[in-house]
Amino acid sequence: MKFNSWLECERGCGSRYSIYDIIYQCKECGGLLDVHHDLDALRKKSSKEWKNIFESRRATNQWPYGSGVWGKKEWVSPQIDDESVASFFEGWTNCFWAKRLGQEIELHDLWLKLSGNSHTGSFKDLGMTVLVSVVQQMIADGKKIKAIACASTGDTSAALSAYAAYAGIRAVILLPKNKVSNAQLIQPISNGAQVFSLNTDFDGCMKIVQELSKDPEIYLANSMNSLRMEGQKTVGIEIVQQFDWQVPDWIVLPAGNLGNVSALGKGLSMMKELGLIDKLPRIVCAQAEMANPFYLSYKNNFKSKQTMKAQNTLASAIQIGDPVSYERAVKVMKTFDGIVEQVSEEELKDASARADQTGLYTCPQTAVALGVLFRLRENNTIQRSDRVVVISTAHGLKFSKFKNDYHSESKDIFHRYANTPIEIEPDIELIKNSINSMT
Numbered sequence: 001m002k003f004n005s006w007l008e009c010e011r012g013c014g015s016r017y018s019i020y021d022i023i024y025q026c027k028e029c030g031g032l033l034d035v036h037h038d039l040d041a042l043r044k045k046s047s048k049e050w051k052n053i054f055e056s057r058r059a060t061n062q063w064p065y066g067s068g069v070w071g072k073k074e075w076v077s078p079q080i081d082d083e084s085v086a087s088f089f090e091g092w093t094n095c096f097w098a099k100r101l102g103q104e105i106e107l108h109d110l111w112l113k114l115s116g117n118s119h120t121g122s123f124k125d126l127g128m129t130v131l132v133s134v135v136q137q138m139i140a141d142g143k144k145i146k147a148i149a150c151a152s153t154g155d156t157s158a159a160l161s162a163y164a165a166y167a168g169i170r171a172v173i174l175l176p177k178n179k180v181s182n183a184q185l186i187q188p189i190s191n192g193a194q195v196f197s198l199n200t201d202f203d204g205c206m207k208i209v210q211e212l213s214k215d216p217e218i219y220l221a222n223s224m225n226s227l228r229m230e231g232q233k234t235v236g237i238e239i240v241q242q243f244d245w246q247v248p249d250w251i252v253l254p255a256g257n258l259g260n261v262s263a264l265g266k267g268l269s270m271m272k273e274l275g276l277i278d279k280l281p282r283i284v285c286a287q288a289e290m291a292n293p294f295y296l297s298y299k300n301n302f303k304s305k306q307t308m309k310a311q312n313t314l315a316s317a318i319q320i321g322d323p324v325s326y327e328r329a330v331k332v333m334k335t336f337d338g339i340v341e342q343v344s345e346e347e348l349k350d351a352s353a354r355a356d357q358t359g360l361y362t363c364p365q366t367a368v369a370l371g372v373l374f375r376l377r378e379n380n381t382i383q384r385s386d387r388v389v390v391i392s393t394a395h396g397l398k399f400s401k402f403k404n405d406y407h408s409e410s411k412d413i414f415h416r417y418a419n420t421p422i423e424i425e426p427d428i429e430l431i432k433n434s435i436n437s438m439t
């Protein structure tokens with residue numbers, strides 16, 4: 001059976017392009033482009049057949065189906081040759097029952113999907129495997145591409161560098177000088193990317209990368225590129241599959257540029273259209289107060305897009321004031337009866353530490369999602385018998401400084417869940433007393 005996908009203008013002007021065209025916006029009207037699939041061809045298999053196919057590829061090592069993304073290849077990027085796929089077998093991250101955290105907030109059926117437990121430590125791997133694979137196919141088909149480029153201070157550059165290195169394609173990373181941490185720099189450096197440290201801010205880097213990618217031999221990997229969404233959309237499909245094809249009541253996730261929520265909605269909608277599920281979950285987007293344009297737009301019923309200059313937030317991966325995928329995300333919120341809620345810096349810090357004390361190790365973005373969950377439990381928007389899945393977007397180990405700062409003693413700021421090491425003489429009685437004094 002022949003399956004197909006193509007790029008189509010998101011504004012509905014009808015323009016279509018090949019996924020191998022080097023184009024990021026509609027030539028006719030300037031709209032963003034979305035990947036569309038030949039649903040009629042996909043419908044020739046029944047929903048039961050698709051479920052069986054996806055199940056049969058779970059935990060296989062057969063190339064490339066062992067990946068959570070490529071195990072759904074026909075729905076993601078069907079026309080790519082298997083040899084062109086660049087994959088670390090991303091996806092299939094654990095979705096586990098957060099029993100104790102759930103008990104604390106009277107929510108028995110609480111689950112965490114650890115999509116940050118991935119090769120480069122964030123869900124960005126899910127999208128980057130598709131983008132780099134498409135480029136590898138273009139090169140195999142004779143297109144000349146020198147490099148794949150992005151401006152990013154964190155997870156996108158880490159993911160691009162790793163997948164490009166896997167494929168043997170040069171990655172070009174533009175970073176604002178002195179504005180990124182060592183942890184953010186070291187992944188692309190280790191993977192051999194060409195890393196430029198520029199005397200400007202993030203927006204300055206973004207402008208330059210857009211200029212650079214006017215050269216058709218430099219392919220742009222920033223989130224305007226909709227190929228990444230095809231990989232990211234598998235997260236929702238995977239969650240449903242992990243519940244034996246049952247749809248949870250709620251999915252909560254942190255949101256910045258709004259690509260991930262758009263992708264989540266896209267995957268779930270595709271499942272419904274192809275008959276694998278017959279209802280949709282409600283979606284909650286979580287934002288930090290310091291960078292809350294989507295929350296403000298939600299509050300005015302999406303009458304107009306709100307933008308802002310994002311202020312500093314510990315949730316640096318969602319510190320975005322003018323989200324690229326706004327229009328897509330609004331559609332998703334309308335279809336999924338969505339909610340946008342926000343938390344303060346204090347709330348996100350405490351939410352993270354509180355969750356960690358039940359065994360988690362949350363990144364600050366996931367902490368925003370958890371803080372929002374706590375709020376929605378307190379006001380009973382989310383009810384105690386609901387099944388809730390929180391998507392964790394990065395691995396907490398990428399954010400050691402955030403943890404350190406919270407737990408270090410500070411005279412100025414009181415941290416509710418801070419846990420500091422006890423400095424004490426190596427005296428057995430003193431230590432015993434200290435252990436016994438803990439209730």
Ligand SMILES: *Cc1c(COP(=O)(O)O)cnc(C)c1O
Nearest residue numbers: 155256257258259260365393394
């Ligand atoms: C990119 C990223 C986000 C935000 O995703 P968007 O698609 O920009 O909304 C959230 N958390 C982490 C860890 C990320 O890397």
